[in-house]
Structures are given as C-alpha cells and as structure tokens.
Amino acid sequence: MRPFIIRHPSVGVFLALLALFTIFVTVMSEAYGLGFVSTSFVKTLGKTLCLGLVAISMDLVWGYCGILSLGHFAFFGLGGYMIGMWLMYARTKLIVVASLANAELPATEQEVVDAIGNQIFGVVGSSDFPLIWIFADSFVLQMALVVLVPGLLALIFGWLAFRSRVTGVYLSILTQAMTLALSVYLFQNDSGLRGNNGLSGLQNLPGADAIAQSHISIWFFWASAAMLGLCYMAAAWIVSGKFGSVIRAIRDDETRVRFLGYSVEGYKLFIFVVTAIIAGIAGALYYPQAGIINPAEIAPIASIYLAVWVAIGGRGRLYGAVIGAAFVSIVSTYFTGGQAPDINLGFYTIQWVDWWLVALGLAFVLVTLFAPKGIGGLIDLFEGRRSPDRHGADLGPDAGSLREAEAEK
C-alpha cells in the first residue's frame, strides 16, 4: 500500500505550506530574525493558527459527520479556562511566595494559599478556593484537564443526545443551549472562575519574567503551528479509510448506515469527543496568546461564527476549514480594527467599523446560496472538478430529487 502522504497529497501540500509559513514568520520576527513582524502580529498569527485548529475540529464534526454543533467554541473556551487556572495560580503563587519571603516569620502553607486566593478572587469579593481549583497547583494534572474536561463534557452531552436520536437542527439547538448554559453559568461571580472578569494576565508565563514577550510569542506560534500540523494529520487519517467512509455515510444518510449494521451513535460520539478535545487543545494554546479569557468568549454567537468560518472556507475538506478560519478572522481584524479606509458615497460615508458585520452577514448569505463549497471550491475549479448544481437535493426517485441525467450536467 502506498504511503499515507502520497495517497492524500493535500496533506503533504498543507504541511509543507505550514512549515514554510512558520519559517518565514520566524525569520521575520523580532525575536529570531529581521524584526519586520511585530510581536503583537506574531501573536495574532499564532492565534489565527489556533482558530484554524478549532476550525478543523468543527469541519470534522460538521463537514464530515454532518453534526452542526454550536458548542465547539465552548470546548475551546473550556480548554482556555483549564490552562488559565494553572497559569494564574502558578504565577500568583510565585508573586505571593516572593512577597512573603521577606516577612519576619516563614509563612505556613495555609497562609500562602489564603494569600493566593485573596489575590485571585479578591475581584469577586471572595478569597476561598472553590473545589474546581484543587488541581491548579499541579501543571501535569491541569494539562490533563485541558483534554479531560472538554472530552468528558462532550462525552456526557453527546451520549445523552445521540442515544435519544436527536439529530439535525434539533441537535444544533440543543448544543446551542448547552453553550448558553455554560456561558451563563460562568458569568456568575460564584461560579469559581471569577465571573465576568474571567482569568487575566495569561500572557505571563510563571517563572519566565526574564524572557521577553517577543520570544514567548514566537514559542507559542511554533507550538500552535506544530499542533495544527499534528492535528491536521490526525484528522486526515481519521477521515481516510473505512472509518472516514462510515463517518461520511452517516452525514449523507444516517438511517441507511444504521440499517447496514453500524453503530451510528458510537461513531458520532467518537467524532464528537475527539473534536471537543482538539477544540480544548486549541483553546489552551489560544488564550495564553490572547492574555485574557472571559465568559463572553464562550457565548453561543462564537460557536456560530465558527460554523461561518468553516462554511466560508469550505466544508468537508480540512484545508478549507483552516483557510476559512484564517481568512475570515484576519479580514475581520482588518475591517473592525479601524485600518480599512472609509468609503465616501457622497451622501453617506461607510465606516467599516459599523458596516463590517452587515457586509459579513450578507457575504455569508451569498456564500451559502451561491458557493456552498466555499473558498475551498476554488481549488476544485483549479483541478477541473465540477459538481452539479443540485441545491442539496438527493439523487434518485425521492421527493424533490433530480434525475441522474440532470445531475451529470
């Protein structure tokens, strides 16, 4: 059998491009190169790679398995919260221990913990550590939670939902409800995660005060790129072969796959949990670069945007998801950041800060209507692959479907 990379040339091309991009940015960076790319832009690029990673997970679950989950950004945020807890605890502990070292008496353990609690929870008027912080002292355990918490939540939720055969738009609404519940819960001050203040100061690694942000940012950029490449390969491997065929078959006709004897629920649950874990990892890489996480990041609208990126990039192809996430997030930053020039129509001046969302919404409607393949469809054009314009209708004798002759046009 031919090697995996040769059977799937797109994986090789993607990894090569990613490697080239990483080297290019490194050479251009302030820390290790010519300094053409500012530290903040390196962070933006690193964050974009993380968004590409979560877009891959969304594409796996939606583009390949047909589950339009409006909850993957919640998993992303949970991953961020998990790493944020360790970052915040460890850094505050260093500061507290340093300040207590000058005291006349050596501090008891309880005094250290109380002082950390005071520092972290003073902003919500509390100083006790809630139960969910018990592992925050341990880097290894908290890193495990980055994977475990989103994974377990996805497992429980997915098991409940798939087992009662909630599918299609119902499942979308249910996942949206889950996301809303989570974000509303985190908004409370006594949720144990600092309410709407969220966790902050995450860009400072504990014990790395001597190292400049320009270096740290490029390290995170490398980590994000490496994780994106790794997960891209893993995702490509998952969707290739027999397993991938079953996944796509579930997307196209779930009932038929079930009647063929496959455990549809098992496959869906597997994909749901794996993608939740990928999303959690992406979040754990994203938020140390963003520096702050709060419950607003988890709001249902973020998950819908995730679906928008994947749709614009092109569903059902992994590189499409990455392209969509990178393209839309960078273009959004450009237009909402106030850098885009205003358009003067004579009677009215269009300021992009105000009108960008309108344009994005309309662009999104147009893409859904006229280019269901998204940006990735351009590559099909380049390869000369055409598909009939069926508006999603089935092929065959069913209601509203097209004849084979029509489809072949």
Next chain:
Amino acid sequence: MIRIIVTAFAILLALSSTVIAQQSPIQDLLQNHRALIEKSSRKTIGPAIEALRDSGLPEAQHILEKWQVKELWMRKDDGLFVFAEKVDGGFELTDISSGQSIGKAGKRDLKQLKPNSGIRAIIGAALVQFQLMDPDPAKRFAALEAIQRDGEAAHLPALRGAIEGEGDPKIQALKKRIEGLLTIRFGQNEAARIAAIERFSGDLGVDVRATLNPLLATRRSVVAGDPPDNVNVAALLTPGSETLSRSDAFDLLVSAGLATARVSTGDMRAALIANIAQGKVAGYSVADLDSDETRQAAYKGLIKQGLVPPAILGEDVDKALASHVFYDAFAEPSGAVTTAATEAMRSIELRVGFNQTFDLALDAISLASIYFLAAIGLAITFGVMGVINMAHGEFIMMGAYTGYVVQQIIPDYTISIIVALPMAFAVTFAAGVAMERLILRWLYNRPLETLLATFGVSIALQQLAKNIFGTQARPLTSPAWLDGAWVMNDVVSISYIRIAIFVLALVFLAVFLFIMKQTRLGLEVRAVTQNPRMASSMGINPDRINMLTFGLGSGIAGVAGVAIGLFAKVTSELGSDYIVQSFMTVVVGGVGNIWGTLAGAALIGFFQKGIEWLNPSNTLAAQTYMIIFIIIFIQFRPKGIIALKGRAAGD
C-alpha cells in the same frame, strides 16, 4: 326714649360681652387648673391637659393648638387666660372663647405660657383625639396615617376614645386596626395584648408583621448555669449547630467576660515576631515556625514566660464551650405574649406562603405568556414549515423598533400602540416574505444551511439596527392606563402590562387556531406542510403558501416585539435575548403543534420561576439549571411534550 333704650341696650351688651369674656366655661376650666398651667412642668401638667381634652368644649382644640405654639398668654393682674398679638405699643388681647378684642395690655402686664418640648408632646397627643374626631374625613384619615407611621403609647387612649363616635365604617375599621396594633406594642394589660395579637392572626398586612417582629426579637446570651428565671428564653442553643457556630459561641463567651480571648492568627503572628530573640522564639527557631502547630507551641511558651497575656489555645476552647449554656432570649418579658405572637406569626407566615405561591404562579404565567409570544411566530416557521429562522429574534427587534418609530410620530401613547401593532405586523411580514423569496426558497432541502444563511441575515440586521438607532436603549412607553399594578393584598400583585401581555398571548392563540382550522389559507398550509407534491397536484401553489406562511410567522414576531418592547428595553440585542428560549419553547413543546408550544412555554415559565424562587439571589444560575433541565427533558421526550403522530410527523 328710644335713644335711652338703645344706649342702655348697648351698654348691657358691652357689659355682657365682658362678662362672657371673663366667665366662659373654658376660662373657668383653665382657671381651675391655673396653678398647674403656671407651673408648666411635664410631670404635673397631665391633669390640666386631660381636663381640657375631656371637657367636650368646642374651643378646647383651638386653645390647645395655640398653647402648643406659645400663643396663649395670661394677664398677670387677674390671671385671665387670653390670646395676645403684638401691635404698636403693646399687645392686643383677644378673648379665648368668643374671639373678641378685650383691649390692650403692655408686655409687662402679661405672662406668656412657654410649654417645653415635653409638654408640647403631651399637648400634641391630646390634640390627636380632636383630629381623630374632626368632622372632615380627610383630616381624620390623615391623622390616622400619621399614627400609623409612628404611633406612640400616648395615642392609645385618644384612639380608643375616637372609635365609638366614628360614622365612616372604613375609617372606623382603620381605627380599630391601628388601636389593636398599638395595644400589641404599648398595652399594659397582658390579656388585652394577647387578645389583640390573636385578632391579627393570619392577617397579611405588612404593618402587622412590623408590629409582631420586634416582639419576637431576641438577644443572644450565655450564662454559666441555667438561664435566670426572669428571662423569657426563646431557645437554648448548642455551639457548633447551624444557628450558632463555634467561633461565634466563643466570641459570645469572651464578650460576656466568661473566658479569656482566643488569640487570632494575625495577633499570634505579631506577638511571635515581637518576641524574636537571637533567631528564636521561646526556644523554637524562627525557621521552624512555618506551621500552625509549632506556632501554637511557641506561643504557649511565651505565655509561660509571661511575655504575652494568657489566651486560650486549641482544646481549651472546647472545655469552655461545654461548661456554659447559650440561649436566645426575647426582649419582651411576658412569655404568654411571645407565645401568642409566635403563634400568630406562624399562621401569618403560612398565609403569606400561600399567597406568595399564588403570586409566583402569576409571575410564571406572565413569563410563560412572554415566551409564548416570542415563540408563536417560530412555531409557525419552524414548527409548521421546518425552517430554522435564526433571524426570528431580529424580527422581534424590528417590531419593537417599529413601535418606537411610531411613537416618535404619534405622541399619544394609546393611539400609537394601536397603530404600532398592525404597523409592526406589516413591516415584519414584508421582511419575512422578502427573506423567504430571496433566500429560503433555495434552501428548503438544506435545513442546516438555512440555519447558517438566516444567521447571516441575523447579524446583518442586528448591526444595521445598531447603525440606525445607536447602541443605547430606546424607550417604548406604554400608555398610562397600563401603568401600575393590580394589587390584591400586601403580597399578591401583578402589573397591568403583564395582564395585557397575557391577554395578547391568548388573542394570538385564538387567531392562530382560527387561521389554521377555519380558513382556506390554513387548510392549504396544512396540506403543503404534510405533502407539498400532493398539495400542488390539488391546485395549491406551494410557493405562494410557503411565502404567506413565513410572512405570517414573521409578522406575529413583529407584534410580539411591540409587546416585549413595552416592558424590556428596546436595543439591537433585544431579539437575541429571546431566540434560544424561543427555540427551546418550540422544541420542548413539540414541533408542529401550537398546543405544544403553549405547553412548552408554560413548562419553561413555571420551571424558571420555580428555580428563581428556590435561589432568588441568582437568576443566572436559574437560567443555567433551566437549560440543563431542558437538555435532560429532551432525553425522555425527544419529540417534545406533544409529539405529532402518524403521517403528520413526516420524517
């Protein structure tokens, strides 16, 4: 002759008036108590004022009022009480009874009566009775209200005296009520107080609770043996229980002087630091003092050396707590009264509980009607047509903004609301039809993409609203007749606007049922929903029906927007606040059935209010639990409360 008679008569008249001036009954009464009045002492003045109050003379009130403001004077030579007014070269005197002038007098011949504040208060209390008996009911009512605000023991006799002669039954009832409450507070007779307390058992008024609560106020104390006999003990307490934590109990002991203070962690730390000598504290090296045990041991060492005042540490606290009795005692000394008050409070709380439940049910119904209003449009587009319209919330917002714009043009709130409802329907109907024609009809075979496309419309509309109307909330004012609330008693009340929304929800339900069951359009809608190809074979144009159905659902969303805008702030985010709840309502209720939507709205409304009642401080948590409940509910009834069966179910 005539002239003589007239002159004689005039003289007689003048004489007689002087006689009256000096010998009116009120003057006599004052003269009887002249010694007391002149002495003007708070302790002895009582009988004089009482005599005046109980005299039944018409001038008594006026005289008391004048006395209170220091306008009553006494002529020194004959002790006559007069009113005096300063004029040029002395004082103009007026008779206290007839009000006639009786000549002038110099300042030196007069003595002004200057009641001190204590006497003024006694006079004020005496005056209350006159106010309570005032012929004008409004004045009587005002006096009662003043007593209700801050009643005093002195009001009690006046109030009791004023009940009998009261003609107005309403005011009489109020008098009796206030008399009862004052008896509970100030009564001297225990039996009367208990009777009054029992009279108010089960009364919902806030004033009753405000009267009974101070009676039941307790003070926490501690003694070495049994509580003294003269103390009305409410409850004995065990340290470490829920009502009395161990540290609170110990603090009580310390403040009662029954135990030496415990040293706080901070104080202990400071004391240890203060006594560091050559790197050691009481034989322990400083580096070892990083745990509570060694610190306590070192502190004990310091106590032994006499360097710090003695303090209780560790297990000694237990001993001290065990050897004392902690109890709550009523401030009210009479046990019978507190028992009766507790009993009355219990029955009141029971009734308050019932009424609160009722009030909560009303709240839940009104919340359910709001959800129903928000969801009914969705029940049509999503439930009947199976189209996920993420822009539904924005249609609600458009309706609310339409109401706002109409109010800018028509200033009369009543007319503007009447105009706004059909206007909102028209605007959102048009928007819905446009969206259906331009976008949705291409996507009927791709439901998930409908979701995404309508989401695109949703963010575009939301931003558009922000660009046009700004980010700050716009007011949509309800007409004046919708202001206020229907108050049933001190516990149960519901605002008129909520009643209006409830009625509107019922109207919508009726209209929806009428259209679906009784009209040609409804028939065609149902036909197209069940089987579009068969319907089109029967001569129905499915395109047209889809368009109209979607327009209808959107139009209803617009009308709901006006209703919601009346009590919520109109912002561009108005719709997105309701969209998830609306979908939940439809999904929980069961798709494709209006009764299901009603049931879903009721379930969610009651459930949310129920959780808020269990945890009133935290509405955010209530929302979280509600959504979790819905997710679990879907497990057991995936098709909702009312599931379609047979052909109608589709699939």
